Amino acid sequence: MLDIRWMRENREALAEAMVKLNDPEAPWEQALDLDGKRRELLQQAEKLREERNTGSKRIGVLFREKKASEAGALKERMGRIGAEIAQLDEDLRRVEAAYHDAMMRIPNPPEKDVPVAPDEEGNVVVSQWGELPEFDFVPQAHWDLGTDLDIIDFERGVATAGSRFYFLKGAGARLQRILSNWFLDVHIREHGFTEIYPPMMVRGHAMEGTGNLPKFGDNLYRDAEEDYWFIPTAEVSVTNMHRDEILDPGALPLYYVASTPCFRREKVSAGKDVRGIKRVHQFQKVEMVKFVEPAAGRDELESLTRAAEVLLERLDLPYRRVAIATGDLSFVAAIKYDLEVWAAGCREWLEVSSCSLFRDFQARRANIRYRPREGARPEFVYTLNGSGLALPRVIIALLENNQRADGSVKLPDVLRPYLGDEMEIG
């Protein structure tokens, strides 16, 4: 959610931002109109309320002084004012509901240096690391490799849970667990993150806080009977940890990391990426979430992105950093970098991390503030998050890039402390 005061004073900048985002539907003009109406009604209602407050006090006094007839007359007048207030309140309620709904559907304007383009064609590769592996045989895709090695079972996954489900088995399941642990340990030990085990189902309002609702509900799974929504990423529950809080001076920055399953309906892309574990309904992901002071936002985004990149470098996986163009930016992000890893079997760059700065957009929705110093007014925090990293796609890259002619896979040395002597699969 945006600051309505900023919106009032920066109509042109706002209009320009919506054009850049290629979001002509964004109801920012409606929001501003409704805001004007809202304030008008509010002032009328409050003036009447003031009159009624003083009148009611007076009635109390009159009764104590036993001036019943005078009190009766005043009572009647106050009754009429009350009816007027009720009418105004009803109008106000309607206007405010519409206003709030409009505000919740206006996306976050991009940072100045985000590449401007209408869609993902305009995304810019800003850096690339590592050498693409070369083979003297035709490298296999992970759906074949994983099946032959008996570490990914697609058939039984589909039989049990439907399409886009899978079983990881033996060395495959173990590899995912170990990667998750290693990711967490690096973030905790080297980057100052605190590990969190969050709820994986949350209330609807938590989804609104992070921006997943109201606009993107059809990407989410939910409990049919109660207001429980399955998280599509740990970002949701971890960002909402500090909902409705005013953080003490000195509390920031807060760095959290959590490894959770993520549940996504992937309804938008039926028929796309159906093979393998690239796009599935349930996957494990290590997610980093930061709460910081506004001035630190951009530096924090850089160190967040680096924390994810370092993992890929130590795994010796070639990757590139992509600056997401305005038209491809998510609803809540002001700037976003994707990290894409090379997978030699399916010959694709796979997104394994997405690192975003939200400025105070989520903080306003979830009402997360901090006190800059003792006694100062509370201000909204800046939030950031980034994957570090999404597990299935890292597994894809490890299997495909490190495969050998006989179909076996050699795992990177950095995992030796976790894998022990079992450095190979197959």
Next chain:
RNA sequence: GGAGGGAUGGCCGAGAGGACGAAGGCGGUUGUCUUGAAAACAACUGUGGCAGUGAUGUCACCGGGGGUUCGAAUCCCUCUCCCUCCGCCA
């Protein structure tokens, strides 16, 4: 799942239709006293909306929402959360 009891400011806790943004205590800030500290005493001490350049004014907020009333922390309805006991369960 069944039966009860609760939710009041940073914390504890009173208040049961009008003088209540809310007693009292704790905590915090500032001041007096003191060489300094402690103690004692005094004052101040919540969040947000709206109007105003501003001093300020005003409105709202006693778990959330709705209702009754001239007037609600207080009465009614409803939802959420917490606690106790019983049952069940990992």
